[in-house]
Amino acid sequence: MRWIVAGIFVTTAAAALAVAADLSFTQALSSNASAAVTVVNSNPTLTNLPSVSPAPASPAEKKKDPFDVAHTAWTALVSAVTALITGWFSERKKRQENLRQEFQNSIRLLRSTSEEIGTLVQSHLTPDRFSVTKQKASQVTILAKLKLVSGRVQSAAAFLHAHESEGFEKEFLQWKGELTGSPFPVTQKDSVCKLHDAAVVKVQNASEKWGQYLDGIVRNCMSGKLDVPLKPKAKKSNGS
Amino acid sequence: MSVKTINFVNDFTDCPGGRLVIHGEYSGELFRDKYLKPALEGSDRVVLEMDGAIGFPSSFIDEVFGILSEQVGYDTLKSKLDIKLTDDPMALKEIEECMLAHKA
Numbered sequence: 001m002r003w004i005v006a007g008i009f010v011t012t013a014a015a016a017l018a019v020a021a022d023l024s025f026t027q028a029l030s031s032n033a034s035a036a037v038t039v040v041n042s043n044p045t046l047t048n049l050p051s052v053s054p055a056p057a058s059p060a061e062k063k064k065d066p067f068d069v070a071h072t073a074w075t076a077l078v079s080a081v082t083a084l085i086t087g088w089f090s091e092r093k094k095r096q097e098n099l100r101q102e103f104q105n106s107i108r109l110l111r112s113t114s115e116e117i118g119t120l121v122q123s124h125l126t127p128d129r130f131s132v133t134k135q136k137a138s139q140v141t142i143l144a145k146l147k148l149v150s151g152r153v154q155s156a157a158a159f160l161h162a163h164e165s166e167g168f169e170k171e172f173l174q175w176k177g178e179l180t181g182s183p184f185p186v187t188q189k190d191s192v193c194k195l196h197d198a199a200v201v202k203v204q205n206a207s208e209k210w211g212q213y214l215d216g217i218v219r220n221c222m223s224g225k226l227d228v229p230l231k232p233k234a235k236k237s238n239g240s
Numbered sequence: 241m242s243v244k245t246i247n248f249v250n251d252f253t254d255c256p257g258g259r260l261v262i263h264g265e266y267s268g269e270l271f272r273d274k275y276l277k278p279a280l281e282g283s284d285r286v287v288l289e290m291d292g293a294i295g296f297p298s299s300f301i302d303e304v305f306g307i308l309s310e311q312v313g314y315d316t317l318k319s320k321l322d323i324k325l326t327d328d329p330m331a332l333k334e335i336e337e338c339m340l341a342h343k344a
Contacts (some may be wrong), residue, residue: 143295181298
């Protein structure tokens with residue numbers, strides 16, 4: 001924004017200067033021309049006078065030469081426009097880089113938290129560690145971490161374009177579904193939860209797939225394939 | 241028009257369990273059959289306030305909203321049920337997708 005304001009200011013000033021210089025130059029030209037005409041007309045009888053070359057202009061007069069002033073003004077105008085465009089591009093690039101960095105940090109945090117959750121579920125499911133007394137504590141920890149990660153998913157998805165954002169949320173829900181769906185093993189009573197090994201493998205596979213997806217997002221982001229928008233999208237209104 | 245409000249945390253639990261009653265306490269099956277379905281049948285509109293819970297397992301969500309979508313119909317459920325869930329937007333999205341996936 002400040003680049004635009006500065007640019008408008010400089011451009012306007014330079015343009016005004018250029019117009020003023022152009023005007024004075026035109027005026028100077030016309031007054032010189034009429035003076036020359038007057039001189040010629042006022043001396044019709046003088047024919048054999050030696051030619052007198054005009055006196056060299058003083059440095060001060062040279063400085064005020066309309067050609068120079070106009071040139072300087074136009075140069076200033078071009079410089080201002082160039083500076084405006086360059087500034088705008090560099091500011092945009094910087095901002096995009098910051099957003100990309102912020103997004104990558106969110107993904108990294110998401111990945112580490114996801115790994116923690118995966119480990120927690122697996123550890124809870126390991127037969128010798130599984131106990132009914134631990135069940136509630138594990139359930140609370142896992143659900144709380146999942147809720148925290150959900151918030152991260154939403155904020156990270158806000159930086160992506162629509163189709164990527166939807167895919168991102170879908171992948172997360174799929175991972176969450178593998179961990180806590182059909183049924184959520186951690187909530188099961190000891191007598192019911194017999195398939196520990198199968199559940200551990202399921203959680204491992206799901207976490208691995210989700211991790212690979214997150215790595216892919218970071219890779220794409222680094223290589224510039226994912227063009228992170230300059231402004232995060234507005235959050236959708238909640239309620240159904 | 242009768243409106244029934246259910247506050248999930250106060251009326252049920254802050255830590256929902258798994259899918260079925262046999263899987264443990266505070267299951268999705270229990271919440272659907274004892275709370276949500278009777279409320280939907282007895283009122284024109286049900287407001288379900290779900291903020292404040294620790295989290296919602298996918299199996300719980302599927303058992304409550306997915307099965308309910310099959311039982312009462314997606315359109316009826318959407319028109320009668322007003323879910324208020326602001327502190328877990330991904331869970332809300334999951335609920336929406338679950339109801340849609342089970343649309344009869």
